[in-house]
Amino acid sequence: MSTTEARARNAAADAKTLRAIHTALGTSDVARAIALAKKAVDGGLKDPLLYNLVAHELGEQGRFAEALAQLRLAYELAPRDVIILNAIGLCLMLQNRVDEAIEVYDVAMAIDPNLPQSLYNKGDALATLGDFDGAQRHFERAVQVYPDYAGPIAGLASLAFRRGDLEGAKALSERALTIEPNFDLAILTFAESQIAQGDPASARARLEPLLAGGGLKLDVSAKANGLLGDALDAQGRADEAFAAYATAGAELRRLYADDYTGRGAPSVLEMARWLLSRFEAADPSDWMTAPGPSAANADDPAS
Numbered sequence: 001m002s003t004t005e006a007r008a009r010n011a012a013a014d015a016k017t018l019r020a021i022h023t024a025l026g027t028s029d030v031a032r033a034i035a036l037a038k039k040a041v042d043g044g045l046k047d048p049l050l051y052n053l054v055a056h057e058l059g060e061q062g063r064f065a066e067a068l069a070q071l072r073l074a075y076e077l078a079p080r081d082v083i084i085l086n087a088i089g090l091c092l093m094l095q096n097r098v099d100e101a102i103e104v105y106d107v108a109m110a111i112d113p114n115l116p117q118s119l120y121n122k123g124d125a126l127a128t129l130g131d132f133d134g135a136q137r138h139f140e141r142a143v144q145v146y147p148d149y150a151g152p153i154a155g156l157a158s159l160a161f162r163r164g165d166l167e168g169a170k171a172l173s174e175r176a177l178t179i180e181p182n183f184d185l186a187i188l189t190f191a192e193s194q195i196a197q198g199d200p201a202s203a204r205a206r207l208e209p210l211l212a213g214g215g216l217k218l219d220v221s222a223k224a225n226g227l228l229g230d231a232l233d234a235q236g237r238a239d240e241a242f243a244a245y246a247t248a249g250a251e252l253r254r255l256y257a258d259d260y261t262g263r264g265a266p267s268v269l270e271m272a273r274w275l276l277s278r279f280e281a282a283d284p285s286d287w288m289t290a291p292g293p294s295a296a297n298a299d300d301p302a303s
Contacts (some may be wrong), residue, residue, distance in 0.1 A: 048074040150180035200231035222251035
């Protein structure tokens with residue numbers, strides 16, 4: 001067989017592999033698509049979609065640095081691919097690199113200012129930074145562009161909850177759930193609203209199936225278990241609440257292990273010892289002086 005024929009055969013095989021991956025994605029068989037992508041990458045095939053799929057699995061495993069490395073390979077091949085840019089932003093968000101994620105979303109929006117995914121993701125990043133007004137604008141724009149997009153509707157529900165609008169939060173969550181019945185973020189906000197309104201039973205009815213279904217990202221699972229603990233505690237089921245809180249704590253420990261135990265970062269115990277040494281060496285008069293009359297009001301304990 002000639003070299004030209006071998007190359008033609010390889011090109012045909014690569015095209016067949018890519019068609020198989022697209023077919024798997026078209027039938028929502030993500031696991032098969034990822035398996036095919038991994039095999040293709042190991043075989044030397046270079047394609048943005050392949051790197052994106054491999055990165056998706058690495059991200060699900062909490063291997064964010066490795067996922068980002070795969071996404072950068074994809075970006076080198078397709079620097080104007082807004083899907084790749086959004087995937088990079090999401091990976092940065094999972095590493096708490098929010099400012100960097102926003103910069104990437106801005107690049108994506110400069111390429112396609114009306115892509116709902118970019119608008120939603122930037123809104124989520126702004127909400128993480130506490131810029132609720134900016135987040136609201138981006139969520140609303142995403143819904144305007146694509147009215148049946150559950151993500152930004154759930155984002156608006158979360159903002160409503162943070163602003164104390166419990167009825168608004170619940171209504172928006174239910175609207176998102178009519179579009180995507182198992183949308184985890186909408187379920188979390190709905191449960192939060194129900195607990196805050198004194199209906200922990202309804203919150204449990206939403207949270208328990210969500211957790212039983214599995215497949216949740218660690219941050220979502222941790223929050224769901226924490227809320228389940230709140231609901232159980234409100235029902236006087238202390239033992240079950242403690243177990244839910246313990247699960248949430250273990251998941252948060254796994255999620256943030258690199259931030260608090262890696263790269264030479266001090267442990268919580270080391271931080272406590274450092275604070276203790278600082279206070280022991282401090283002059284108490286600097287911080288123990290009684291407040292003046294204007295600084296406290298006996299009729300207002302919060303002051």
